[in-house]
Structures are given as structure tokens and as C-alpha cells.
Amino acid sequence: VEKAKFLYSAGFFLTVSPESMLTVAKHAAETGKYYMINLAAPFICQFFKDPLLKLFPYVDFIFGNESEARTFAQVQGWETEDTKVIAVKMAALPKASEHAQ
Numbered sequence: 775v776e777k778a779k780f781l782y783s784a785g786f787f788l789t790v791s792p793e794s795m796l797t798v799a800k801h802a803a804e805t806g807k808y809y810m811i812n813l814a815a816p817f818i819c820q821f822f823k824d825p826l827l828k829l830f831p832y833v834d835f836i837f838g839n840e841s842e843a844r845t846f847a848q849v850q851g852w853e854t855e856d857t858k859v860i861a862v863k864m865a866a867l868p869k870a871s872e873h874a875q
Contacts (some may be wrong), residue, residue, distance in 0.1 A: 779807055785814030785826070792825035799832035803871035813838035816845035823849050831870040 775781065781802050783795050795811075802809035809832050813819055818826065819842060830836075838846070840857050847860045854860060 775801065780810065781807055782810040785812050785818045785822075788814075788818060788822040788825050788829075792822070792828070796825075796828055796832070799829050800870075802834075803832045806871070808834040810835040810837065812836070813842035813846060816841055818842075819846040819849050830864075830867050834871070836864060 775798065781798055783798065787795055799809045801807070811829060811833055813826075813836065843857050843860045843864075844855050847854055847863070850863075852860065852863055854863075
């Protein structure tokens, strides 16, 4: 973790240790590294909404397929299924690190 420039975590890890993910994500932001996650599955967006949102300020790259993005948007109350609009809204969420803008 100390020598890495890019840190990646699968969203499924939210089911076992969201605190660990947040610790690594904060480390990345504090040390100028890039933190990446994937949405993993629609149920992650639904049932792990709060820990996922806690990570978002520290995430530089988000990976997800169309169904995951649409589920994320639905859970957030965004009234759209347009994945381009969802991507722009995700990118506009508050960020903790300068390079995550």
C-alpha cells in the first residue's frame, strides 16, 4: 500500500470490512495516490448504500456496468436511467483529493 500509486478494491469488500476500505481510500487521498472501486453488483448499491457513499469522496475511478449504475441512481433518488447522465452525476459528487475532480 505504501509503495503503490494506484489502489483498487472490489465493491464486494463492503460486505465484510467497509472500515478497511475507507482507511485505504483515505490513505490514498492523503498521499496523492489514486483509489479505484467497482460497484460490483446492484445489491451492493442497494444494501451497502451508506458505506459506499462514505467512500465516494475518496474514489478517483469508479467501475460499473449499466445495471449497477442504474441501481445506484435509483437508490440515490436520481430520476434517470441514462447511464451518461448517471456518470456525470457520479463525477460531480464531492471529492476529498485534488486529483479526484
